[in-house]
Structures are given as C-alpha cells and as structure tokens.
Amino acid sequence: MKRWLGISLLWALLAIPWTGQAETWREAFQYQVTQWAQELALQDPRFSPLLEASLNHQGLGPNSKQWLVTFSADNKHIGYMVVEEDPNGFALLEYGLGEYTLFDQETLDELQSNQQKISMHYSGLESVWLDEERIYDAKSGERYPLEAGIPKTDISSAVRKGALLHTAVNHESIPYEEGWIKPGEVIKQDVEFIDKMSQGEVAYIARLFQNTVTAPFKVVGYHHWEDQLFIELDDYGSRYIPFQYALQMGHFYE
Numbered sequence: 001m002k003r004w005l006g007i008s009l010l011w012a013l014l015a016i017p018w019t020g021q022a023e024t025w026r027e028a029f030q031y032q033v034t035q036w037a038q039e040l041a042l043q044d045p046r047f048s049p050l051l052e053a054s055l056n057h058q059g060l061g062p063n064s065k066q067w068l069v070t071f072s073a074d075n076k077h078i079g080y081m082v083v084e085e086d087p088n089g090f091a092l093l094e095y096g097l098g099e100y101t102l103f104d105q106e107t108l109d110e111l112q113s114n115q116q117k118i119s120m121h122y123s124g125l126e127s128v129w130l131d132e133e134r135i136y137d138a139k140s141g142e143r144y145p146l147e148a149g150i151p152k153t154d155i156s157s158a159v160r161k162g163a164l165l166h167t168a169v170n171h172e173s174i175p176y177e178e179g180w181i182k183p184g185e186v187i188k189q190d191v192e193f194i195d196k197m198s199q200g201e202v203a204y205i206a207r208l209f210q211n212t213v214t215a216p217f218k219v220v221g222y223h224h225w226e227d228q229l230f231i232e233l234d235d236y237g238s239r240y241i242p243f244q245y246a247l248q249m250g251h252f253y254e
Contacts, residue, residue: 032090032161033069033081044168046097050079060122070101077101092159098237102127107141124155124241125249126208139236144213155245158227170221187252190229190243196254206250
C-alpha cells in the first residue's frame with residue numbers, strides 16, 4: 001500500500017511543473033499576440049477591432065511550432081496572425097484583416113464534402129490544404145495541380161517581443177479591371193518600394209509551386225516595423241507578408 005501511495009505522490013509531483021509550464025506558455029503566447037495587436041492598432045486604426053475581439057489559436061501541423069491565431073467578433077472572423085516559436089521566442093510571420101482568413105473553417109467544410117481527410121500546410125503564399133488527390137489554396141480554396149507539389153520556404157521575421165511599428169500606409173483598393181497589371185520596372189529594394197508606393201500603385205506577381213502557378217496581386221499598403229518591412233496584398237482581404245520573403249517568391253513592378 002505504501003509503495004502505491006509513493007508512486008501516486010510521485011506522479012502528482014511530476015504533474016505540477018508540467019501544468020505550470022503549460023499555463024506559462026499559454027499566457028506568454030496570448031500576451032505576445034495582444035502586444036502585436038495593440039501596436040498595430042496604435043499605428044493603423046483598421047486593426048483596432050482586434051483589441052475587442054475574441055481570439056483562438058490552433059497548431060499548423062504536428063510539431064511545426066507554428067500557430068494560426070484568428071480574431072472573431074459578432075460570430076465572424078475579422079483578422080488573423082501566423083506565429084512561429086523558435087529558441088529566441090515568438091515571431092510574427094504573417095497577418096491580415098478581413099473575413100477570409102487562412103485555413104478558414106467554412107472553406108474547409110466545403111472542401112471536405114468528398115469525406116477525405118484534409119491536412120494543413122503553412123508556407124506563406126504557398127500555404128495549402130491537401131488530401132490524397134488534391135491541393136487547395138489556404139486563402140481562397142482554389143484547386144492547384146498535383147504537380148505543384150508541397151514546397152517549404154522558410155519565412156524570416158524580425159517582428160518579435162517589443163517590436164515597434166513605425167509607419168503604416170494603406171491605399172484604398174481600386175476594383176479589378178481587365179489587364180490591370182501592366183508590369184513596368186522591377187522594384188528590388190525596400191527603399192525603392194516605399195518611394196514607388198508614395199507615387200502610385202505597385203503590382204506584385206508571385207511564381208509559386210516551382211513556377212507552376214502565377215499569382216498576381218495588387219499591393220495596397222505596407223507596415224514598416226523598426227527592423228522589417230511588411231507589404232500589404234489585396235488577397236481576399238488584407239494580407240501582410242515580409243518584403244524580403246516576397247522578393248524570394250516573385251517580383252514587384254511599378
């Protein structure tokens with residue numbers, strides 16, 4: 001009896017630190033997400049509703065150390081963040097506004113009508129749902145050819161604990177017109193990009209999935225954090241990705 005009592009006490013003691021660590025991680029995660037939301041709202045009023053919204057987070061695949069955070073109000077999504085954890089802490093990889101977030105549940109429900117199991121794969125603009133036969137864009141649900149494959153591109157972000165947002169610029173998006181992208185001079189530097197944005201519209205064309213998919217976007221703004229530039233794409237709502245990552249995946253045109 002004493003032996004089993006000792007084992008029970010040992011398990012109880014082992015459980016206490018684990019529970020404390022889980023709570024500490026959750027609190028640190030939520031605090032960091034809230035801090036980013038506050039900083040965004042301070043410089044860009046469009047993000048203010050995030051401060052009053054409820055938030056939910058889910059892992060983006062087993063052992064990925066990446067999480068999708070969705071902000072909701074009045075029973076609909078209003079924004080999202082993609083957060084990664086590494087040995088240096090949490091980093092903000094991507095974020096946006098609008099009802100259509102990454103890996104939206106309603107879109108997923110439509111895709112699962114064939115009853116096949118669908119998994120999530122995050123890789124910036126190449127984020128997809130996939131099953132045994134198909135690949136779908138994680139934002140729009142658009143089906144991609146199987147030969148596109150599932151690439152993995154590392155996304156580096158300097159937006160971490162205590163990061164300050166210095167500048168927020170947004171241009172009201174003009175409705176799409178046929179032939180709206182007319183590529184001109186290629187923009188290669190962040191300073192040049194900011195200058196061109198002050199003069200007019202900038203287009204972005206991404207070459208995704210090993211050049212099997214061409215994806216054109218309108219660039220409608222940017223956020224200049226203290227150590228990194230994020231550009232705003234019009235992609236079923238507002239979508240912010242790091243400028244340097246965007247250069248890896250395609251080209252900007254004035």
